[in-house]
Amino acid sequence: xxxxxxxxxxxxxxxxxxxxxxxxxLGIPIAGWLAHSRFRLKPVVEAVISLPLVLPxxxxxxxxxxxxxxxxxxxxxxxxxxxVRLLFTFxxxxxxxxxxxxxxxxxxxxxxxxxxxxxxxxxxxTLGKSRRQTLFRVLLPNIKPSLLTGIVLSFAHTxxxxxxxxxxxxxxxxxxxxxxxxxxxxxxxxxxxxxxAYSLLLLAVSFGILLAVYAINKRWVTF
Amino acid sequence: MPTIxxxxxMPLQFATGPGDLQVDLTFETGSLTGLYGPSGSGKxxxxxxxxxxxxxxxxxLSVDGEVWLDTERRIDRPAxxxxxxxxxxxxxxxxxxxxxxxxxxxxxxxxxDMVDELLELAGLQGLAxxxxxxxxxxxxxRVALIRALARRxxxxxxxxxxxxxxxxxxxxxxxxxxxxxxxxxxxxxxxSHQQEEIFRTADRLVEMEQGRVRFNGTPTSLPxxxxxxxxxxxxxxxxxxxxxxxxxxxDGTTVVxxxxxxxxxxxxxxKLSVWTEKxxxx
Numbered sequence: 001x002x003x004x005x006x007x008x009x010x011x012x013x014x015x016x017x018x019x020x021x022x023x024x025x026l027g028i029p030i031a032g033w034l035a036h037s038r039f040r041l042k043p044v045v046e047a048v049i050s051l052p053l054v055l056p057x058x059x060x061x062x063x064x065x066x067x068x069x070x071x072x073x074x075x076x077x078x079x080x081x082x083x084v085r086l087l088f089t090f091x092x093x094x095x096x097x098x099x100x101x102x103x104x105x106x107x108x109x110x111x112x113x114x115x116x117x118x119x120x121x122x123x124x125x126t127l128g129k130s131r132r133q134t135l136f137r138v139l140l141p142n143i144k145p146s147l148l149t150g151i152v153l154s155f156a157h158t159x160x161x162x163x164x165x166x167x168x169x170x171x172x173x174x175x176x177x178x179x180x181x182x183x184x185x186x187x188x189x190x191x192x193x194x195x196x197a198y199s200l201l202l203l204a205v206s207f208g209i210l211l212a213v214y215a216i217n218k219r220w221v222t223f
Numbered sequence: 224m225p226t227i228x229x230x231x232x233m234p235l236q237f238a239t240g241p242g243d244l245q246v247d248l249t250f251e252t253g254s255l256t257g258l259y260g261p262s263g264s265g266k267x268x269x270x271x272x273x274x275x276x277x278x279x280x281x282x283x284l285s286v287d288g289e290v291w292l293d294t295e296r297r298i299d300r301p302a303x304x305x306x307x308x309x310x311x312x313x314x315x316x317x318x319x320x321x322x323x324x325x326x327x328x329x330x331x332x333x334x335x336d337m338v339d340e341l342l343e344l345a346g347l348q349g350l351a352x353x354x355x356x357x358x359x360x361x362x363x364x365r366v367a368l369i370r371a372l373a374r375r376x377x378x379x380x381x382x383x384x385x386x387x388x389x390x391x392x393x394x395x396x397x398x399x400x401x402x403x404x405x406x407x408x409x410x411x412x413x414x415s416h417q418q419e420e421i422f423r424t425a426d427r428l429v430e431m432e433q434g435r436v437r438f439n440g441t442p443t444s445l446p447x448x449x450x451x452x453x454x455x456x457x458x459x460x461x462x463x464x465x466x467x468x469x470x471x472x473x474d475g476t477t478v479v480x481x482x483x484x485x486x487x488x489x490x491x492x493x494k495l496s497v498w499t500e501k502x503x504x505x
Contacts, residue, residue: 119315122276125302126309127329127374137328141319 027105061167112146257421260431308371440494
């Protein structure tokens with residue numbers, strides 16, 4: 001097991017953590033809007049958010065590849081204005097992961113908000129509290145299990161990313177060589193032992209996270 | 224006399240098909256009005272319009288001289304900026320907060336003496352640290368009531384708050400409501416299915432049917448227990464040594480009731496809702 005290296009695992013965890021934190025900040029307002037909006041084009045927005053659920057990651061990866069390329073409009077703009085390069089970089093992986101895991105954050109929170117009795121929100125309004133105060137002090141604290149589900153699913157889904165990473169990230173150690181890519185690589189080189197070490201660790205981490213979530217959620221359901 | 228004036232029109236869906244809500248009502252400040260009628264007749268919508276949770280197509284609402292709603296002038300104060308207290312059918316207590324935190328949530332600052340006073344008035348000090356899920360239905364509604372009062376509302380709105388409770392609890396809560404209503408001098412509107420109960424407590428009754436006000440007047444009761452209400456008008460009053468004899472005209476018949484001290488506003492032509500064994504027919 002000469003080639004075993006902690007870097008791909010740490011990179012995977014870093015990618016999943018950054019993505020999940022950003023998704024939490026993005027996902028709550030989006031889910032809040034979807035749960036209460038009567039906007040006519042809402043189904044379009046919902047469909048776009050859910051796209052990563054059905055599209056092969058390689059399709060997403062392909063279009064990200066085109067969009068992030070320095071010769072494209074978006075890629076060129078980012079490059080010349082902000083000096084940001086998204087192709088074959090960690091930042092690029094985060095950007096793609098945000099879109100790729102968005103439904104896993106938005107759906108549970110949206111469902112949680114929709115399942116709360118409307119009277120909670122209305123009671124808070126009649127007690128003089130703003131939408132914002134209502135969201136943070138009444139609505140979100142009462143959907144903790146949904147929030148936790150969103151966080152864990154986004155995290156786990158980002159850990160499991162493979163096709164997308166391969167398309168736009170490649171295999172640069174410390175930048176884009178995440179655990180799933182490392183496993184694939186080691187198998188190609190017939191380093192089954194190293195591949196097994198990565199795989200076992202991923203398996204253990206994933207199982208541990210899910211176990212903790214179910215245990216915590218069980219306690220929260222009975223307030 | 225400061226009053227609450229409400230005029231509202233809006234389309235509404237009834238069990239029988241589409242229709243509309245059309246009301247023109249005035250409530251005296253400090254009064255307790257009972258609102259009754261079949262379900263789906265627009266009672267809850269009326270409360271929601273008052274609270275700012277629903278906006279009528281056309282309407283006007285002024286409370287003690289302040290205009291809260293005027294669709295012509297595009298005035299529509301959001302619920303947050305109306306001094307209302309609303310008690311919902313399901314109590315709508317926040318499950319993540321204790322009883323004390325629920326009541327405190329309604330106040331502007333944390334150290335509000337009114338919170339303690341309200342908890343004491345409702346006999347809830349012992350439950351201050353409990354979460355709503357551990358309370359009985361009656362206790363929950365009592366918390367919802369004092370939480371609404373903690374906002375110091377000019378207008379207290381109750382949407383069938385007692386409908387899911389047993390008779391004994393209901394009557395106890397109703398007595399508490401009347402006590403608190405008088406104590407704080409709020410203008411109170413109580414929607415109820417239990418006509419019999421609001422007949423006993425309300426100063427004024429409003430009956431709704433298919434989005435219209437069918438009856439708007441003073442309640443009284445005829446001797447004898449019963450559960451049916453009929454509307455009537457005072458057609459004659461005779462005051463003698465032993466009190467007053469009031470003749471009330473009901474659909475094609477008249478009933479005379481004796482009242483030792485009839486309310487000052489009773490006079491000929493005044494509408495009354497009478498609570499009687501059954502509709503008498505000639």
